[in-house]
Amino acid sequence: MSVVSARIEGNHTTVYDALDRLGSKHGTFDDSLREIVNIAETARFIDELDPAAPLTHSLIRELHARTVSHLIREGDPNPGNYREVDVAISNSQHTPPSWVVVHPEMTDLLDFANAERPLHEQMLQIAIAHHRFVWIHPFQNGNGRVSRLFTYAMLRRTIFNTRGGSALNPMAVFGNDRDAYISALEGADDLSERGTTAWIEFFATGISTDLQRLIRLQDHEYVSEELITPVLTSLARDGVISAAQAGALAIALQRGVVKAGDLEAVFPGSPAQRSRAIRTLVEEDLFQNSVEGPRFYRISLSRGPIAARLVRRLDTLGYLPKILADD
Template sequence: MNKKYELPPVDFGSDLVRYAFEVERLRGDLGNGTTPARTLTELHALFRLVMSVVSARIEGNRTTVYDALSELPPLGSAAPVESDALREITNILDGIDFIDATDPTTPLSHIFVRELHRITVDGLRREGDSTPGEYRRRDVSIAQSAHTPPSHVYVHAEMSELLDFVNRDMPTHQQMIHAAIAHHRFVWIHPFGNGNGRVSRLFTYAMLRRNGFDSIPGYRAVNPTAVFGNDRDGYYSALEAADDLSPTGTIGWCEFFVHGLRDDLARLIQMQDFTFLTERLIDPAVDRLIASGGATAAEGSALKLAARSGVVKAGDLEPAFSGSPSQRSLAIRSMLERGLLVRDESGPRFYRVSLARAPLGPYVIRQLDELGHLPRILRDDRRSRD
């Protein structure tokens, strides 16, 4: 195997080793919290949208997360997306779904990678590719980069070598370094005519699933895109420094990746503290929704009750809605029609709070921002929600 797929020698006392051990310590804390699994599932749906916006934003898409929440079709809808900018985001969402539907123990293959590309560029004009799902057939250069990717003649062979490396079984303490190197080498090869950045981030998400994050219920929200969106300039700078494939450049890139993942995991672990989640995130978001006129005080009380219970029936919301059962049913129907509540998988008479879409979703995003839980690349998306 080429030396570019050897793990670099790392001093045991280095920052990289310290970050890697901290990631493993934090990973051990995942799944041990008090937040109900269904609430984590709602958060995952919200985070997957946020990360899709971030991935598109890194490539220059200016759609705000608020626009995505309000303009994208409801979850599960087959309605077409006309806007090219929104289609780019929905394609990334489809890529995440494709990965989530794949057995994480299945080795990553050429077919898998090319399908990720086909999904990512499907139907796009500005950020599409003339050969979706196929490796590039011409030599390319990368704008504002000194690195020249390998000739198209060698792309398949280079990708075969990368996939051999990706599918190696690694000791737990080396898995984050393994994923970091694979991400850089993918971008270094630049296997497609366009869409390499978006596909590389999806590819690395798939690697994290292979490395065990998918086995923790509700924590598919662990997505490396948050790391890259938190410091876009640092992301590109660290990638470029590793382009000479030297141990020094590779270690610097791995430090950037693992350090960022550690910080993101720490934020996610806060979300498994149900008291923190309800008091610091959901309740303030509901209060903002009420203040905006998007919900009545009674509906706000019902949302807070449902958030604390995870799943509710009509009778559970009696403290919020005084009056007869038929009046309560009408109030619940109105909340369902407006997307404040959604039907739970338990049955048609079971409901839960909808955190992942409008009208509550934008206020959850605003509160996440104030808590410091959003990548910095979304900072310009701020607008008054009070």
């Protein structure tokens, strides 16, 4: 989702490159990767907040400071501070309000965002707040990224807080069709009822569609049979992994977490031989240590040979936003 948010702003780092480079133990982050890291870490920061706590000026400024930290191309000359200059938005007919009224405009927005609404009105509230944030354009740079994180924070404290579940990160909705997203936002810039309603419909439809995808991904049988097993089959077919390794991965997929004794059928022989086979799986980023302890293992899905094909499989099944097509 962090890649999606950065891609909307013109960052062309692919999902797999981000996963691979973030998992590397060597090297430093360039500006493009740092932008993605900042968004991801800021989302984690939001996850640690009390979802019932009100959204404040200081929180919005903190989100901005974290999002643009140490960036050059997509940085801001005053991280964590509202703009003190008038600005224009590239390729947009909307002129943001003067910097003089940014603080009072943001006060009104935060009052609106924090207002208690019945559940059936909360999606409208969030959609309107997202548009108004971009409309105000409170920072010199980083407004799009921060607006999407702000929307994530709103989802946590409203709909998902009252339902007792984890919040849906809305980046996929915004990135599924960048042009449609920008067009829908701009259509509401005149603050007319027609434009605002069209934007709300775009936002709510996207959230609903993405929720259906996420519900499907919580079905272990579906994920196993339609997503991961085809990836493992293709790796074995292409000779990337051996038949024995494919068998070990299949067992790990079925059980979730395995230890050496669980793999005796595919790695026969002495315990030492089995340990060497498992060590090879770890070194090749096919297995990784599990939280249960150093001798417990699970499939490594986020890096190594599985990750690249997993991203392609997700794309085949329609889970990647269109902005990430062919990643």
